[in-house]
Amino acid sequence: MVVGDISTGTDVLVVGAGPGGYTAAIRASQLGLDTTLVEKDAYGGTCLNVGCIPSKALITAADLAYTAGHAEEMGIHADPAVDMMGLQSWKGDVVDQLTGGVEKLCKANGVNLVEGTAEFDGPNKVRVAHGGEGQGSESIEFERCIVSTGSRPMQIPNFEFDEETILSSTGALALESLPDSLLVVGAGYIGMELSTVFAKLGTDVTVVEMLDDVLPGYEADVARAVRKRAEDIGIEFHFSEGASDWEPVGDIARVTTETEDGETSEYDAEKVLVAVGRSPVSDTLDLEAAGVETDEKGFVPTDDRARTNVEHIFAVGDVAGEPMLAHKAMKEGEVAAEVCAGEPSALDYQAIPAAVFTDPEVATVGMTQAEAEDAGFDPLVGKFPMRASGRALTLAEHEGFVRVVADADSEFVLGAQIVGPEASELVAEFTLAIEMGAQLADVVSTIHTHPTLGEAVMESAANARGEAIHTLNR
Structure with a gap:
């Protein structure tokens, strides 16, 4: 029996229950709006199900296993055995x-x-097809709609995902046994995070990257620290090479790469992970039926109130464009919901932190020195090496640094780059400093607990002012 179509109505319809979507739905309901949230797969979206959370779980486990097996200098001798089925169960x-x-x-x-x-059926209605045979569909009319359909792993020619040999990040996170060898296509943040995980768990990892270094878009000394550590744990890199094709050779995938000059190379691996970026999920919605415009890449342009070109339809999160960050999506979701409720809310992107959970971790916020110069500032830079941090030394994680960029005239904090343990946590202090318009003196005069990694934040600000105690001043 097929269930017939039914029709309902709602004040706010949210399509997609990822970080931006569920945040928007909860906030809209808190503000007194009748809110409906449509999700086709799993609540939490990519981030909670096949992205941020499961990857960080595997990173934690890999770090634990690797550290325990490489702690001889502490007098600890161990040879951990990794049960991938048990690890996947815990992650799940x-x-x-x-x-x-x-x-x-x-x-x-x-x-x-x-x-x-959900698929649009005009500017004020969607049709929702329910999963499963005979489940039918329903129409939902809305006054306002918030699109939060996220993104999916990007494919490249000749490397369609089968999640058996050619893996997306989703497939890599779900492996129930460790491959002996893994070829990773792409040395961006996803490629580097997962390369590090599998190398630490004992897989032979090779990375091919079209550009000339890891972490494109990051400063050279940041990328260098991550690449050096990756090489130390056994990851092999081949830069300026793009993956062009592959063929099965027994149980092995033989991947062919090509340089700009046409030179080719071949690499054999049990599994191939393609990690070249993500593309927006906007093609399933029939946005044209609602009059919503997309750009040439499929992203939905929005204004500072998360509105699309159709004023009562909003877009938040990955589908609305870079940076593709869960915390950005959440803030956009809040703003969209508040605008739907008539609140005077708007987005302010002056301080969006970003983190890469490699070894060492990387976190950035605001401007680099070069960006500050391009923006017309006279940048004042302070830097503190992690090797001078007592807490970093006791953690046996002393690679990296904390760098702050400020305006020389006013000493307002403009940005920061952190490489080292817990960088993703440390960057919050600089993010707050930028958001509240703090000066270097505010950071320096704040008493930090000793011994902590947070002292490196204070010392970098003091170094910029020529007042650092635990490192030489510039």
């Missing part, structure tokens, strides 16, 4: 706890949850 428990929590939070806040795939 973490994911289930968080995704289940999102669903409960939505229900507790009065959000109406609908499972299915």
